[in-house]
Structure formats: C-alpha cells, structure tokens
Amino acid sequence: MVIIEAVASATSATCPECSLPSRHVHSHRYRTLSDLPWFGLAVRLMVRIRHFRCRNEHCPQQIFAEQIPGTFEAFSRRTKRLNEALLTVAYELGGKAGVRVADALGIDIGRDSLLRLIQRSPLPSAGAVRVLSVDDWCWKKRHSYGTMLVDLEQHRPVDLLPDRNVDSFARWLTAHDSVEVVASDRGGTYSEGASTGAPHGIQVADRFHLLTNLGTAIEQFLNKHHRDLRAASAKMRQAAIEASGYQPREPAKTKLVLSQEAKRDRRKAKYDQVVALAGQNLTYKQIAVETGVSVDTISRWLRADGFPEWGGGVPVRRPSKLDRYESYLRKRWTEGYRNATELYKEITKQGYVGSPQMVRYFVRGWRESQSNKRLPSQPPPPRLREYLPHHLAWLLSQSELDDDDTKYIEQLCEECADVRTVQGLASDFAQMIRDRDGERLSAWMDRAQQSELPEMVSFARGLGKDLAAVKAGLSSEWSQGQIEGQINRLKLLKRQMYGRAGFELLQRRVLYSPARPRRHRRQCAGSSPPTTSGTEHSKRA
Ligand SMILES: [Zn+2]
Structure with missing residues (x-):
C-alpha cells in the first residue's frame, strides 16, 4: 500500500458562511481516503485538513474546515475520482463482474458497495422530451x-x-x-x-409494424393458395430441367432383381426343356432323369396352362411403411436427388413415420447396383429456389426483384390472377412508406377494399381503426x-x-448514458489543459 500525506498549499481559506478569507489556523485533523491505485498498489491518502477561525465577529460560524474542491465529499471514505471510476465500472458491468474488474485494477471493493454506488447516484431527469x-x-x-x-x-x-x-x-x-x-x-x-x-x-x-401486418395478411392469402405455389414451382422446375438439357435416368436394376431374373431364366429354360421332352412322349421318370427336375414338379408344370411364375413374377417382399412412398422416391431418384437423408425429410413431410435407416436401406439397392457404377456420372439437375408463403409475402412488396424471383412470380400469376392484385397493393404500400407519403393512404385503402380479397380487405379495415396514427406513421420521419x-x-x-x-x-x-471516451472527447473539444491540483504531496511509502 502507498500512503500519501497531503496538505493544502493555500495560505488562507474562505469562510463558507460569510465568505471572508481567514489566515488564522485554529487546529487541524487528518482525513483518510482511498484513491485510485498507483502501479497496482492501493493508495491511502492522508489529507491534513486545517480548521480556520473566522475573522468576522458577527459570523455565526466561528471555526470552519477548509474545503478542497473536487477532491472528496463530506463523510466519504473515497476520493471523488475513485468514486467516479467505480461508478462507471458499476454501471457498465454491474456487481459481480464489476468487482472482478476493480480487483484486477487494484481496487478493493465488495459487490454490495458497488451496487450501492449506483443506487445512491441521482436518477437522470427526463428533461423536455418532444x-x-x-x-x-x-x-x-x-x-x-x-x-x-x-x-x-x-x-x-x-x-x-x-x-x-x-x-x-x-x-x-x-x-x-x-x-x-x-x-x-x-x-x-x-x-x-x-x-x-x-x-x-x-x-x-x-412503419415496421405496418409492414409486418401487411406481410401477415399476404401470408394468409398465400397459405390459402398453396396449390398454386406448388404448381408454379413444379412448372419452373420442369422448365429449368428442359432448358438445362438434363436427362433423367432410370435407376439400374438392383443385385436382388438381377439374381431373381437370372433364376427365373434358368427355371424357364428347364420348363421349356420339360415341355419339349413331354412332346416326345417320354415318361415323367425319363424326363426327370434327363433334366434333373423332380417328378412332382414335372407333373405340376405339365398340368399348368403356361410357365408358372414364382410369386406372380414379382419379387416377394414384405409390406413396408415405405411402400406408399416408393413411386415418389423413384421419381426423385431419377431426377437426381440421391441423398437418403434429404429424401427421408421429404417423405416425412408427406406423412412417412418410419426411420431414416429404412429409407437409406431402401435406396441403397439402387445406389449399389453395379451397372449404376459403370455409367458415366451425370451433372446434377438444376436446383431452384424454394418459395414459401413467408418469404413470398415479403417479395411481393419489393419493387426490385432478381430474375428468378420475377419469373416465379410471373408463373404464379398465371396460376392465380389474384396474386397480381396482391402484388400491386403490396408494392404500392411499401412504396408509400419509402416515399413518406401518407396522403395516398385513403386511395390505397379504397383499392384494397375493392379487390374483394378477404385478407387485404381486413388489413385495410384494421388501418381504418387508427387512421390518423397510421397516416402520421407513413408520413413522419420517426x-x-x-x-x-x-x-x-x-x-x-x-x-x-x-x-x-x-x-x-x-x-x-x-x-445511465455513458460519457463518450475521453480520447474521443479531447479530439472533439480540442485539448484542455490538465487541471492543477491545489495540494502538494509528500510521499511516505
Ligand atoms: Zn465567517
């Protein structure tokens, strides 16, 4: 700890009561104050305060203590500048973090004391708010x-x-x-x-809330037209695929199918042989010796109308939760979407309740088949943006759109002409906000009412409820x-x-509004001279 003893250098002091200066020192006492740390060491300031005798006979204040302005306040145990520094720390960081920072700076203070500094500081007045x-x-x-x-x-x-x-x-x-x-x-x-x-x-x-409310109304409208949105997307995708020259490819046969087909071919060859030998009037036993097929099977085959297919000619498979989605998965697969996790997510949206592993296993056969590997790799099909009502509601109010968005909205307008009306209303409303022109509001509201689209009519009616505020919101800068x-x-x-x-x-x-950083203040206000202290210091480490 560093202890600094300080004495005021002035030879006289002014009486606080009658303002008469006095040089007559009556007595003195020490005040002990904590000050800002010095090289990380706590500093204890021992200020020798002199008490003066007032020279004015009629003054009720016979003896007074000298004042050292700007250094400390009555009854405080910290200097003013230490209190100010701690107050800033407390405001910026609060109790616990403030204590940690103060500790790192070499100032010893508890959390409650720090918060008390805030509680004792005066509340800033609101002033004249316009x-x-x-x-x-x-x-x-x-x-x-x-x-x-x-x-x-x-x-x-x-x-x-x-x-x-x-x-x-x-x-x-x-x-x-x-x-x-x-x-x-x-x-x-x-x-x-x-x-x-x-x-x-x-x-x-x-204004932001007005735009949000408009967006909500448009979203409700678009949600009702979700079929049109999907149809427009599908047409856009089809057009993009055609334009890119992408050729969807049938998935090659799986190993299982190939082996089943080979088995069937072998069986069919035996069957043909049996039928031919039977035509030569050979007995069942002779045919069995010749072909290696059992007598029972020969008898069954020859009684049948034609070649009896196994399991109706279709590979036997147990029913699966995926059966309903197989055609969709095949379609996506041929389009080039071969990420099993993505496919799983897509069919989950359609109601699939099975596991992602099942999907992975299901498409693995398509992926693994040898012929697939041998085929040259194909460029992926063009990817298109997905338009959801939420984003589209925002796009419809924009005056400038990129090519993809414009094309999509054009396509959507072909599906549903009302979209054009909504787009017109939305972009005009947004433009009105950008132009700060509330005068056009009444005409706009009339148009919205005439559109007879329930969402827009209800939005316009809502605006009518606090028309003055909305108009002011559209026109004012605030x-x-x-x-x-x-x-x-x-x-x-x-x-x-x-x-x-x-x-x-x-x-x-x-x-609390923090003061601007001192460095910045000095640049703005021009350098101010350092304040001269009225005390002389003698150090007693
Ligand atoms: Zn006096």
Missing part, C-alpha cells in the same frame, strides 16, 4: 411487462416504467407536457394512454427502430444481472 417513443419490454415472459420511453431526438432512454398499463403511461405523459409526438406500435395500451395523457399530441404508428435497439440493450443488462436485479437497479442502469 418526440417520445414507447414500447414494452418483458420482465418475465408472458407474465409481467414494463414500459420503456425513449427520446427520439436525443437518442436516449428517458424513463422506465415497471408496468404496462394505460394509467401509468398517461400519468407519465401528464407529468411531461413537453411531449408533442408519441411513436408506438399499433393500437392497444399505449395509443390509449397517449390519448388520455397527451390528447393534443400526434400519435405515430410504427420510427421505432431506436427503441428496439434500446430494448435489446435492456435485455443485455437484465441477463448480465442473471435476472436477480430489482426494478430500481435495472432502471438506473438502463437510464
């Missing part, structure tokens, strides 16, 4: 929610409310009457609270992007504290 953004955050998912308020002009969170209800938000707005614009998600608690607390404020619906970022920061802080922090601690850490 454009307010409001959104909820979850304290405990599906259980309890809070409210975050962000000043969109100052880019900072201004307050945190422990709940999510109309009254508390309205009360907050009443207490902060500078608010002119309230941006929030669509409808619900906050728009109600804003109507109560700031009746003259302009409400702005969030959006909820910032608050989403702030809520992410809140989640990070919450998780850093392992969900054990109380609301007050979380509130303070969320509202």
Whole structure:
C-alpha cells in the first residue's frame, strides 16, 4: 500500500458562511481516503485538513474546515475520482463482474458497495422530451411487462416504467407536457394512454409494424393458395430441367432383381426343356432323369396352362411403411436427388413415420447396383429456389426483384390472377412508406377494399381503426427502430444481472448514458489543459 500525506498549499481559506478569507489556523485533523491505485498498489491518502477561525465577529460560524474542491465529499471514505471510476465500472458491468474488474485494477471493493454506488447516484431527469417513443419490454415472459420511453431526438432512454398499463403511461405523459409526438406500435395500451395523457399530441404508428401486418395478411392469402405455389414451382422446375438439357435416368436394376431374373431364366429354360421332352412322349421318370427336375414338379408344370411364375413374377417382399412412398422416391431418384437423408425429410413431410435407416436401406439397392457404377456420372439437375408463403409475402412488396424471383412470380400469376392484385397493393404500400407519403393512404385503402380479397380487405379495415396514427406513421420521419435497439440493450443488462436485479437497479442502469471516451472527447473539444491540483504531496511509502 502507498500512503500519501497531503496538505493544502493555500495560505488562507474562505469562510463558507460569510465568505471572508481567514489566515488564522485554529487546529487541524487528518482525513483518510482511498484513491485510485498507483502501479497496482492501493493508495491511502492522508489529507491534513486545517480548521480556520473566522475573522468576522458577527459570523455565526466561528471555526470552519477548509474545503478542497473536487477532491472528496463530506463523510466519504473515497476520493471523488475513485468514486467516479467505480461508478462507471458499476454501471457498465454491474456487481459481480464489476468487482472482478476493480480487483484486477487494484481496487478493493465488495459487490454490495458497488451496487450501492449506483443506487445512491441521482436518477437522470427526463428533461423536455418532444418526440417520445414507447414500447414494452418483458420482465418475465408472458407474465409481467414494463414500459420503456425513449427520446427520439436525443437518442436516449428517458424513463422506465415497471408496468404496462394505460394509467401509468398517461400519468407519465401528464407529468411531461413537453411531449408533442408519441411513436408506438399499433393500437392497444399505449395509443390509449397517449390519448388520455397527451390528447393534443400526434400519435405515430410504427412503419415496421405496418409492414409486418401487411406481410401477415399476404401470408394468409398465400397459405390459402398453396396449390398454386406448388404448381408454379413444379412448372419452373420442369422448365429449368428442359432448358438445362438434363436427362433423367432410370435407376439400374438392383443385385436382388438381377439374381431373381437370372433364376427365373434358368427355371424357364428347364420348363421349356420339360415341355419339349413331354412332346416326345417320354415318361415323367425319363424326363426327370434327363433334366434333373423332380417328378412332382414335372407333373405340376405339365398340368399348368403356361410357365408358372414364382410369386406372380414379382419379387416377394414384405409390406413396408415405405411402400406408399416408393413411386415418389423413384421419381426423385431419377431426377437426381440421391441423398437418403434429404429424401427421408421429404417423405416425412408427406406423412412417412418410419426411420431414416429404412429409407437409406431402401435406396441403397439402387445406389449399389453395379451397372449404376459403370455409367458415366451425370451433372446434377438444376436446383431452384424454394418459395414459401413467408418469404413470398415479403417479395411481393419489393419493387426490385432478381430474375428468378420475377419469373416465379410471373408463373404464379398465371396460376392465380389474384396474386397480381396482391402484388400491386403490396408494392404500392411499401412504396408509400419509402416515399413518406401518407396522403395516398385513403386511395390505397379504397383499392384494397375493392379487390374483394378477404385478407387485404381486413388489413385495410384494421388501418381504418387508427387512421390518423397510421397516416402520421407513413408520413413522419420517426420510427421505432431506436427503441428496439434500446430494448435489446435492456435485455443485455437484465441477463448480465442473471435476472436477480430489482426494478430500481435495472432502471438506473438502463437510464445511465455513458460519457463518450475521453480520447474521443479531447479530439472533439480540442485539448484542455490538465487541471492543477491545489495540494502538494509528500510521499511516505
Ligand atoms: Zn465567517
């Protein structure tokens, strides 16, 4: 530990009561303070504080202690700069991590003391907020929610409310009457609270949520037309295969089939021989000696109408869960899709409940057959993008699409003409948002109503419910992007504290806005001269 004894160098001090300077030292005492560490060693500062006698006879303050501004506060056991450093550590890292960092820096402090620093620091005031953004955050998912308020002009969170209800938000707005614009998600608690607390404020619906709602409506529409989506995909694939000159190949026969066919051929040869010998009026016994076929078999063969096939000519196989999917698997196999796991996934979607091993075993025969190996390898068939309603809903609102997407949507429009209508409505709505032109909204809503597509009609009706806010959302520059970022920061802080922090601690850490790094500040403000200390130091290691 380093102990530094310090004495103020000033020869006089000013009375805090009457502001008269005095040089008359009455007595002195030491104050012991912890300071920032020196080369990793803890520093104990022993400051000799002089007590002066006031020269003003009428002053009620007869004796006063000298002040050393900027160094420490009354009753504190740490210097101001140490407290500030620890407060920054506490805000940035919280209790446990803060203690570890402080320890690494050579500062000895406990977790509770660190958190107490936060709790004792003053809450920053909201100030005069003009454009307010409001959104909820979850304290405990599906259980309890809070409210975050962000000043969109100052880019900072201004307050945190422990709940999510109309009254508390309205009360907050009443207490902060500078608010002119309230941006929030669509409808619900906050728009109600804003109507109560700031009746003259302009409400702005969030553009991102508007687009999301539109996307949901389109997705519902597309889900109803899933057959058209599939048909368009199939046609696109067919066209691509034809264009690429890809020739699907029949899978070669398996070893099992080949051996079965060979057996049948041998048996057929025997049968023909038996029939020929019978034509020469030989007895069964003679034929048996000649051909090596048993008398019973010869008798059965000659009684039959023709060559009796084994098992009806089809290789006997026990029924399998895969039977229903065999034709599909063969089709995919000939198209060139030969990954058993992928094939398994595909038929699982169609309802297959067996194991992936069964599929692997099933197609192994096709893969293993010798003739397959001898054939020259073929380039794989062209792969096409898969279009799901969720992605397609987004694509339909885009003004610029790449070639593949354009072709697919063209094909889809051929399958179902309503898609064209939806695309027109969606891209115009998105364009309206990009142009910040809410004036076109009414005309757009009329068009949506006239389309008579239930999903679009219902979306347009929903817009009509909070028309003013939607219009403002389409026209104004404000959006909820910032608050989403702030809520992410809140989640990070919450998780850093392992969900054990109380609301007050979380509130303070969320509202804390870190000062810009000193290096950066100096570059911006021009170099400021180092502050001169009014104390002279003598070291007593
Ligand atoms: Zn005085």
